[in-house]
Amino acid sequence: MADLRAPRGMNDLLPEDAPLWRHVRDTAERVAALFDYRPLATPIVEDAAVFERSAGQESDIVAKEMYRFEDRGGGTLALRPEGTAAVCRAYLEHGMASRPQPVRLYYLGPMFRYDRPQAGRYRQLWQFGVECIGDPSPAADVEVIELQQTLYEQLGLAPLGLGRLGGLTLRINSIGTAETRHRYVELLREHFRPHLATLSADSQRRFEANPLRILDSKEDARHTAVLDAPSILDHLDAEDAAHFAQVRALLDALGIAYAVDPRIVRGLDYYARTVWEFEPPGAGGQSTVGAGGRYDGLMELLGGPHTPGTGFATGIERIVLNLRERGLERAPAAPDVVTVPLGEAGALAAARLARTLRSAGLVVRAGTPGRSLRAALRGADAVDARYAVIVGNEEAAAGTAVVKTLRAGGEQRTLPADEVAAAIRRGDW
């Protein structure tokens, strides 16, 4: 085998993967358009500061997972680890605050994280994401959730009970604003401090870094201190609580099923209030298919004015993984026609005819000249073509072609070359 391979954690998308991928991407863009979201494509690299300022230097994403490099001009660039910060940068750079608010945007493209790969976790991953910027209301959160839910629904992953393995479930939480959250975090520290010694090493580390994470620890899931921990939902301020109540009321009104899960947290400080995740049933390791949240604090970190925003990102690979687990593959592409050139004159006439057929919109795979008729038809069958169009020296001289069906009985007709396209387009035999 060749000694060169794709970089670790990065994968080739082969032709056989294309139908499913295209379907997912097309569906995502169609659903986004349905909600009047517009595409925004940002560069795959950004000034590293875009992510360092937004996510924070100590966040895992920046500290451990970001591809960072100097460019020749001496600047520090980063392969984008996520989409939201770049979208916000573009919002500010292009003065989108002067467009009608909120500004509704979506993006689709590869992200990069230097992380240890495992199933469903890659160093290059594709994300589709949506951002609704400039609307602080619960309605914006719910619109974005509804969009995400609609996407999964149209792909066959939701609602509950669809497909062999069941659908994705929506779990939501409110983590309050930065101020209420800081108060709650202190409360949590006081709660866990007496139990520190009995918690796992990971949780002890989180105690300093981010006590919220202790709540969804796998190791300490049944630790009494975790089970008895105060819920952030009991410590929201009046406005936070009203916002969250509105979110739930709207979801109820739309008939979108969800579970409130106070253990859903976010590592980054700019998040505020509503956060959510979509998970497949029997959630295991890298299971979250898509997650979102409100990020009212983000624009200011990027040097802009206070601007509320809410959005989600969903991993294309994880969607594809779930579709495959449920047997929701897409049919591979097959050509309409394979040409079968026989002899030198036949080869010329076959090439001309192929050109005519393509201009009529037919997908034509050119047969390899020099093969026997037998081999050529075997080849046509192997690629699952609908028709073989045989052009030998006899046909070339007569200005005809032999059109043979490959799907059913193998009926064939000799037709004038200029009638082949129409006959195949009619496709009634």
Added chain:
RNA sequence: GUGGGUGUCGCCUAGCGGUCAAAGGCGCCAGGUUGUGGCCCUGGAGAACGAGGGUUCAAAUCCCUUCACCCACCCCA
């Protein structure tokens, strides 16, 4: 980043110290009489057994290192 598992032709797999200068199935290419597919038959190409080092008279088979993938944790999509 931590712990564990796996690694033989494009794919799946046999072999587990000597008879392996590696076998089979799928796929690919070519034939099965002169211009006809899908089944079948025949033949062919294709791997020095992930890579490097070691043990041994002898290694795909044992040991070490390394790389990659997988699983769990961490983190996240």
